[in-house]
Amino acid sequence: MKFLDxxxxxxxxxxxxxxxxxxxxxxxVEFGGPDGGDGGRGGDVWVEAVNGLNTLIDFRFQQHFKAxxxxxxxxxxxxxxxxxxxxxxxxxGTQIFxxxxxxxxxxxxxxxxxxxxxxxxxxxxxxxHFKSATNQAPNWANPGLEGEEKTIWLRLKxxxxxxxxxxxxxxxxxxxxxxxxxxxxxxxxxxxxxHPNLGVATIDEREFIxxxxxxxxxxxxxxxxxxxxxxxxxxxxxxLLHLVSAQEENVGKAYKTVKHELxxxxxGLEDKPEIVALSQIDVLDEAGLKKKAQELKKASGKVxxxxxxxxxxxxxxxLRALRDVIVAENGDVDLREKKxxxxxxxxxxxxxxxx
Numbered sequence: 001m002k003f004l005d006x007x008x009x010x011x012x013x014x015x016x017x018x019x020x021x022x023x024x025x026x027x028x029v030e031f032g033g034p035d036g037g038d039g040g041r042g043g044d045v046w047v048e049a050v051n052g053l054n055t056l057i058d059f060r061f062q063q064h065f066k067a068x069x070x071x072x073x074x075x076x077x078x079x080x081x082x083x084x085x086x087x088x089x090x091x092x093g094t095q096i097f098x099x100x101x102x103x104x105x106x107x108x109x110x111x112x113x114x115x116x117x118x119x120x121x122x123x124x125x126x127x128x129h130f131k132s133a134t135n136q137a138p139n140w141a142n143p144g145l146e147g148e149e150k151t152i153w154l155r156l157k158x159x160x161x162x163x164x165x166x167x168x169x170x171x172x173x174x175x176x177x178x179x180x181x182x183x184x185x186x187x188x189x190x191x192x193x194x195h196p197n198l199g200v201a202t203i204d205e206r207e208f209i210x211x212x213x214x215x216x217x218x219x220x221x222x223x224x225x226x227x228x229x230x231x232x233x234x235x236x237x238x239x240l241l242h243l244v245s246a247q248e249e250n251v252g253k254a255y256k257t258v259k260h261e262l263x264x265x266x267x268g269l270e271d272k273p274e275i276v277a278l279s280q281i282d283v284l285d286e287a288g289l290k291k292k293a294q295e296l297k298k299a300s301g302k303v304x305x306x307x308x309x310x311x312x313x314x315x316x317x318x319l320r321a322l323r324d325v326i327v328a329e330n331g332d333v334d335l336r337e338k339k340x341x342x343x344x345x346x347x348x349x350x351x352x353x354x355x
Contacts, residue, residue, distance in 0.1 A: 003195035005156040005233070007059035013118035014042025014067040014083035016144025019126035022075030023137070034131050036073055039123030039144045040080035043067030046087045047115050049108035053091035054198060056156050067118070070144055073126040083120055090154060093236065097153040105152065109159070109236075117152065121145035155232070158196055160211035162322045163234030165262065166243035167254050168215030171279035171309060173197065175243065176212040178309040179319060184212060196233045203319040208326050211237065216261045228265045235267045239325040241318065243279045244296055244304070251278065251292050252299030259300075273325045277305040277318055 017039025024032035045067050065088060071080030096105040096117065106115045124142030131138055164172040173184040180199025197212045213230040234240060240262075248254040255276065263270040278296055281289055289306070296304045305321065307314040 003055045004057045004060055005055070005158075005196075005230075007056045007063070007154045008151065009059055009063045009065060009088070009154065010149070010151050011045045011064075011086075011088075011118050012066045012149035013045050013120040013147035014069040015147050016040070016042045016121035016123040017070035017072040017080035018143045019124035019129070019141030020073035020075060020078075021127045021139060021141045024076075033136065034127040034138055035075055035077050036126030036128050036141055037075070037078040037080065038126050038129065039073045039142075040070030040082045041123050042070045042120030042144070042147045043083035043085040044116050044120045045118035045148075046085055047094075047096060047106070047108065047117055048087050048089055049092045049094065049111055049113045050089045051092070051111050053089070054156075054158060055091065056094070056154055058089075059154060067120055067147065069147075070120070070123045072144075073123070073141070077126075077128055080123060082123075085120075087114075088117075088154075091156055091158075093157045093159040095155045095157060097155060099151040099153070101153045101155075118148040118150065121147045157235055158198060158211055158233040159209070159236050160198060160234070161208035161237060161326045162201075162210050162239050162241060163237040164210065164212045164241050164243060165234065166215060166258055166279075167217060167245065167248070169247075170215060170243040170245045170254075171307070172212045172215070172243055174309040175241075175279065175307070175315075175318075176210060178312070178315060180210060182212075196230055201319055201322075203316065203323050206323055206327075208323060210322075216258050218257050218261070228261060231262070231265045231267065231269065235269065237272065238329040239273045239275060239322055240269070241322060242274055242276050242300075243307070244276070246278050246280045246284050246289070246292055251296045255296060255299045273329070274302075275305065275318070275321050275325070276300045276302045277307045277314070279307045279309070281306050281313065282308040282310050 019039050020036035022036040024035050065086050067086045068083035070083045073080045092111050094108045122145045124144045127138045127141045173186050176182050176199050179201045182199030184197040199210050201210050244251050244254050305314050305318050
């Protein structure tokens with residue numbers, strides 16, 4: 001399964017059917033009269049947030065969505081059938097924008113949420129609609145109204161409880177693989193992660209969704225490296241886990257580089273609760289670990305957690321710290337966990353199938 005978080009599609013709702021011009025012509029019936037039926041209504045174009053999706057890849061293969069037109073009216077007062085609707089099924093967290101890619105139409109943040117993107121045209125009236133005491137034989141009918149058409153942008157911002165940020169090779173994917181069933185690509189070179197990965201972490205019988213995004217480097221907000229295009233996927237998180245690799249020569253500078261990119265991006269990331277952690281500490285001796293922990297504390301103003309995904313040191317403490325912030329930010333997390341239980345299982349399954 002490939003990851004796609006932005007797609008451009010064309011939509012058109014159905015035209016309404018035309019009304020019919022018809023008159024009764026029955027044998028042995030002395031008086032006839034108009035009996036043209038109305039046209040059917042054109043189909044609508046809807047968007048719906050559904051469970052089990054975490055990519056917009058389906059819209060790579062289909063970019064045109066057209067609802068059915070309404071059927072024309074017929075004689076004997078027969079109304080035309082309404083056109084069938086068409087529904088775009090998108091992952092929870094998808095935003096819909098106008099063609100300018102700036103004007104927000106709707107933000108699909110809740111499973112089952114539906115929104116009408118294009119209204120079908122009304123069907124035209126048949127001539128039976130216009131008969132009256134003074135106009136007993138109208139010989140005209142209305143055409144159906146045209147449907148709406150537009151080009152829209154779909155932009156996915158994954159919904160996760162916690163997000164992992166840091167420089168490339170800071171150990172984000174290793175952390176995700178160690179605490180969830182996700183199996184992201186892990187290698188000893190920069191930008192191993194080319195798209196966001198999701199996993200479900202469990203600690204003390206509580207579950208939360210963890211998002212790993214590609215690493216940030218200096219100048220990411222200006223498009224350097226992969227840039228900051230994936231930062232939108234951690235905008236909706238409640239807490240960020242900022243990993244700084246113990247292999248960095250200057251851990252304080254590494255922390256400030258990523259922090260500056262988060263501030264330059266905006267989107268509220270600079271104000272999110274942040275947990276700072278020194279990762280990959282298994283490569284340091286006791287003296288080196290103490291020194292770099294002090295440097296990171298001075299740069300961030302927080303006491304960093306000390307982590308090693310290889311040995312498992314500090315991993316439980318990190319998960320509990322994330323859980324505490326999530327629970328504090330959302331008091332009804334238990335209800336949300338029950339509601340999203342199936343969705344979380346699907347996320348892990350989808351991530352594993354990517355391998």
